[in-house]
Amino acid sequence: MLKHRYHPxxxxxxVRPQPRLQAAIAxxxxxxxxxxxxxxxxxxxxxxPLLAVLPAWVCLAWQRAQVCPRKxxxxxxxxxxxxxxxxxxxxxxxxxxxxxxxxxMLLRSRTAEPRWFGLTYLPLSSADLGASWGMLxxxxxxxxxxxxx
Numbered sequence: 001m002l003k004h005r006y007h008p009x010x011x012x013x014x015v016r017p018q019p020r021l022q023a024a025i026a027x028x029x030x031x032x033x034x035x036x037x038x039x040x041x042x043x044x045x046x047x048x049p050l051l052a053v054l055p056a057w058v059c060l061a062w063q064r065a066q067v068c069p070r071k072x073x074x075x076x077x078x079x080x081x082x083x084x085x086x087x088x089x090x091x092x093x094x095x096x097x098x099x100x101x102x103x104x105m106l107l108r109s110r111t112a113e114p115r116w117f118g119l120t121y122l123p124l125s126s127a128d129l130g131a132s133w134g135m136l137x138x139x140x141x142x143x144x145x146x147x148x149x
Contacts, residue, residue, distance in 0.1 A: 008074065008139040013132045014084055015070040015122050022065040029061030030054065067123060072109075074139050081109050081120060093120075097140060103127070107140075 033054050040047035069084035082090020093109040103126040111118035126133040 008076070008135070008143050010074055010076045011132065011135055011139070012071055012073045013124070013129050013136055015067060015072060015124065016128055017067045017069065018123055018125075018128070021123055022062060022067070025065035026058050026062040030058040033057045070120075070122070072122065072136075074143065079109070081111075081122075095140065103133075105137075 037047060037050045037054065040050065071082055071084050071090065073080040073082070073089055075089070078092045079095050080090040081093045082088050091111045093111050096108045096110070097105060098108050098121075099106040105124050107122040107124065109120045109122060111120075124136070129136060
C-alpha cells in the first residue's frame with residue numbers, strides 16, 4: 001500500500017499594521033508607567049519628576065508596538081516570512097501559535113538567527129485576512145513543517 005503525504009496548497013497572507021492593537025498596547029504601557037510612578041510617589045514625593053517621562057514612555061510603546069507590513073507564505077512544505085514590499089519570498093521560519101481566540105491570533109515566528117534576534121510576533125485577524133483566514137488556520141494546525149530553521 002502506497003502512502004501519500006498530503007501537503008496543504010501554497011498560499012500567502014499579508015500582515016498589515018493594526019492601529020487599534022498598537023493603541024491598546026501603548027495605553028497599557030502608559031497605565032503601567034503611571035502606576036509605577038504613583039507607587040513610587042506614595043513612598044517618596046521626590047519621584048514626581050518621573051511624571052514628565054510618561055509621554056516619552058507612551059510614544060516609545062506606540063513605536064515598538066507598530067506592526068511592520070510583511071508577507072507570510074506557505075509554499076507547501078515551509079513557512080516563509082518576508083517584507084511585503086520585497087520580491088524575495090523571505091526566510092524560512094518556524095511558526096508557533098501563542099494565542100488563538102477564534103477570530104484573532106498571535107503567532108511567533110522563529111528564524112535560524114540567534115535566540116532573540118530571530119523572533120517576530122504576528123497579530124492576525126479574520127477581519128484583515130478575509131477568505132484566507134480559514135486556509136491559514138487549517139494549515140497552521142495540520143501542516144507538518146519539513147524544514148525547521
